[in-house]
Amino acid sequence: MVGIVIVSHSWKIAEGVCDMAREMAQNNSGIIPAGGLDDSSMGTDAARIMTAIREANSGDGVVILADIGSSIMSSETAIELLESEDENIQAVIADAPLVEGAVCAAVEASAGGSIDSVLSAAEESRGSMKL
Amino acid sequence: MPSSIYNCLSEIGERIIANKDYLTELDREIGDSDHGINMARGFKAVLEKVNPEEQDIGAALKKAGMTLLSTVGGASGPLYGTAYMESGKILSGKTELTAEDMKKIFEASIAGIQKRGKAIRGEKTMLDALIPASETYAKKLSEGSDMIQALEAACESAREGVEYTKTITATKGRASYLGERSIGHQDPGATSAMLTLEAILDYLKGK
Numbered sequence: 001m002v003g004i005v006i007v008s009h010s011w012k013i014a015e016g017v018c019d020m021a022r023e024m025a026q027n028n029s030g031i032i033p034a035g036g037l038d039d040s041s042m043g044t045d046a047a048r049i050m051t052a053i054r055e056a057n058s059g060d061g062v063v064i065l066a067d068i069g070s071s072i073m074s075s076e077t078a079i080e081l082l083e084s085e086d087e088n089i090q091a092v093i094a095d096a097p098l099v100e101g102a103v104c105a106a107v108e109a110s111a112g113g114s115i116d117s118v119l120s121a122a123e124e125s126r127g128s129m130k131l
Numbered sequence: 132m133p134s135s136i137y138n139c140l141s142e143i144g145e146r147i148i149a150n151k152d153y154l155t156e157l158d159r160e161i162g163d164s165d166h167g168i169n170m171a172r173g174f175k176a177v178l179e180k181v182n183p184e185e186q187d188i189g190a191a192l193k194k195a196g197m198t199l200l201s202t203v204g205g206a207s208g209p210l211y212g213t214a215y216m217e218s219g220k221i222l223s224g225k226t227e228l229t230a231e232d233m234k235k236i237f238e239a240s241i242a243g244i245q246k247r248g249k250a251i252r253g254e255k256t257m258l259d260a261l262i263p264a265s266e267t268y269a270k271k272l273s274e275g276s277d278m279i280q281a282l283e284a285a286c287e288s289a290r291e292g293v294e295y296t297k298t299i300t301a302t303k304g305r306a307s308y309l310g311e312r313s314i315g316h317q318d319p320g321a322t323s324a325m326l327t328l329e330a331i332l333d334y335l336k337g338k
Contacts, residue, residue, distance in 0.1 A: 009204070037201070037202060037204050038201070038202070039172075039202075041172070041204060042204065043169065043203070043204020043205060043208070044204060044205075044208070045200070045201045045202070045204070045208075046200040046201065046208070046209055046212070047197065047200060047201040048201065069163075069205065069206060069304075069305065070204070070205045070206040070208060070209065073206050073209040073210070073247060073248070074200070074208065074209050076209070076247070077200055077209040077212065077213065077247065
């Protein structure tokens with residue numbers, strides 16, 4: 001099953017979005033938070049994201065959902081660090097809103113979708129209207 | 132006794148930590164008021180995590196880079212982290228720094244920051260201090276200057292680069308939200324890059 005990593009500056013946001021996504025995708029244990037810094041400050045940590053990618057991966061790859069600013073740069077750094085350690089994990093960043101993207105990705109992943117279809121599901125949530 | 136590279140990292144770290152409020156104030160004007168706080172937190176961790184007795188310059192720089200990636204928290208984390216790690220790669224196993232190595236550090240750092248941030252010169256970023264400094268350094272070396280003379284001239288170019296950032300519009304990062312209103316403000320990232328070079332120079336002069 002495709003894994004999902006939730007990157008946020010805030011640990012609480014990352015945890016909360018994971019809880020919501022898991023609720024929508026009962027059998028997916030590969031939804032992993034990577035939020036905040038070790039000293040509980042706000043921020044993104046490439047090493048923490050790298051660990052989360054490893055944990056989320058069950059062999060089918062990982063889709064990363066990230067919030068704002070440095071979350072993208074830290075996620076890109078994490079992917080490169082894994083590559084530089086010759087770890088063969090396919091990880092991609094979704095260009096999608098965090099909450100909507102995570103929920104859509106989780107549903108698609110738990111339905112057994114491939115990494116490409118999970119990525120598309122997350123990115124298609126971009127245009128969803130609320131009113 | 133701490134190794135040379137640890138002492139140099141200490142000089143940089145102490146300079147950044149001493150300028151925490153100044154960098155944060157610059158960032159309050161055009162960013163999200165965290166550059167000084169983030170960089171000070173990162174360098175405090177660097178000074179704790181790098182082994183003071185590490186002689187291998189490459190290993191010390193890689194450790195410093197990994198620590199910055201994890202502890203800075205904002206975009207400067209991956210940017211400076213990548214610069215230190217790329218510099219560490221080319222100095223792996225070395226225990227002495229030559230003038231030519233310093234040139235390679237400039238080039239590897241700039242390439243790393245450009246790869247990570249996808250920025251070019253003139254976008255009001257740390258590159259506006261680093262690229263002119265690197266060019267001056269290489270030119271001075273080719274004219275026969277030694278490392279300290281070349282780095283002195285490079286620091287002057289970095290200071291001019293920081294001044295130049297006041298005249299341009301930000302197109303990268305949070306400051307880009309301000310558009311033309313970012314004109315008149317000096318870039319915090321270019322300032323921390325300048326402080327880094329000045330600290331390296333002071334370390335080499337005092338050694």
